[in-house]
Amino acid sequence: MEPWTIILPAAGSGLRFGGDVPKQYRHLRGISLISYSVRTALSMPEVGHVIIAINPEHRAMCEHALSSQHLQSDRVLIVEGGTERQQSIHAALQHAVISDSSLVFVHDAVRPFATFDLYRRVGLAAMEHGAAIPGLAVRDTIKSVFDGGIVEATLPRSVLRAVQTPQCFRAGVLRSAYAHAAELGITATDDASLVEAIGIPVLCVEGDERNIKVTTPLDLLIAEAFLAV
Amino acid sequence: MEPWTIILPAAGSGLRFGGDVPKQYRHLRGISLISYSVRTALSMPEVGHVIIAINPEHRAMCEHALSSQHLQSDRVLIVEGGTERQQSIHAALQHAVISDSSLVFVHDAVRPFATFDLYRRVGLAAMEHGAAIPGLAVRDTIKSVFDGGIVEATLPRSVLRAVQTPQCFRAGVLRSAYAHAAELGITATDDASLVEAIGIPVLCVEGDERNIKVTTPLDLLIAEAFLAV
Secondary structure (H helix, E strand, O other): OOOEEEEEEEOOOOHHHOOOOOHHHOEEOOEEHHHHHHHHHHHOOOEEEEEEEEOHHHHHHHHHHHHOOOOOOOOEEEEEOOOOHHHHHHHHHHHOOOOOOOEEEEOOOOOOOOOHHHHHHHHHHHHHHOEEEEEEEOOOEEEEEOOOOEEEEEOOHHHEEEEOOOEEEEHHHHHHHHHHHHHHOOOOOOHHHHHHHOOOOOEEEEOOOOOOOOOOHHHHHHHHHHHOO | OOOEEEEEEEOOOOHHHOOOOOHHHOEEOOEEHHHHHHHHHHHOOOEEEEEEEEOHHHHHHHHHHHHOOOOOOOOEEEEEOOOOHHHHHHHHHHHOOOOOOOEEEEOOOOOOOOOHHHHHHHHHHHHHHOEEEEEEEOOOEEEEEOOOOEEEEEOOHHHEEEEOOOEEEEHHHHHHHHHHHHHHOOOOOOHHHHHHOOOOOOEEEEOOOOOOOOOOHHHHHHHHHHHOO
């Protein structure tokens, strides 16, 4: 099996938290959020490289986050990202020295609780299908609204999935999707959308309810509660 | 202003928690979940009656939950609900002695953190529009999937709302919606859907991110974390 590549887009300024520390460097139990993701990635023998796409202004912060957790490794590559998440992933892909058939995972740097099991579940599905993502059944009723807030429709909940990361793709698939998106100026909230746009089926496998995205102080409180048990 | 009526459907067996205590009677800091909702409702001077629709087998459990928190009141009415949430609300509506123009709120018994502010925001909007619900912008990417899990589409996130309770309606609107649903055998995951089905516009106002639905042990952990700060 070819080694896996993990891309962590981490160039955002993450202002939603307030303060001047980008959210991927905020601490959870004294450890920066990004370090959780890097540690998990490095712990998996399947992983060849972790490519972190950062804002160059944050290089010292990123290096400190890694070194303080003994996560400096020649398996970790820090590259310059873009102003948007999608640009960062595109930049990281340029640095990946891999064949089209090897697996690339894209993971939010601020999801500290992705497990080996989750990576493997998504990775196995992507090996078979070319593209796989984790998703959870949606618990809330989801509606679409018009401008002004009047409800347009109530969506059929049973077919909806709240999508997480890591999302996994054969490198050739992801590269084609990014090239196509760049050419047509397509932007999306996740990578699978860009793959869907080139007509390649994406398989949604079971996500993990603990695999939360930590983007607000309330999320940090929840993450701390998870660590306490 | 006519007094408000709050309906709490609480007849479910709530097996998702495991154990044999229905989820609305599970304890959070030693207080049953339903008691939080009743306490908030009784604290609002606008509220005339709180109607709790229960499984008759749980009557002693419900009465104990209330009495242990000194929430017995002639403003609280315990009525027999049905096997489905929708039947319970329909049953509760039969017991409400109110005019068509007065406001009825339907609230999940297992959302302990609904605030006065939220009730008032939704209530004011319903007074003006006839029907109003709280909703939050959706943070995850939401996709629809086919049977088997292949992604069908990625939904346009900016127009989506994750809907909460309390949902509020003019009594006449809600009664018409329930009569229509009963006649046509329509079932839905929320009350607003039944109102939408009779062609009455529903306004979605800003929800509250702390107003979570506590249906799993993980939710209970999160709820405890919220109480700790």
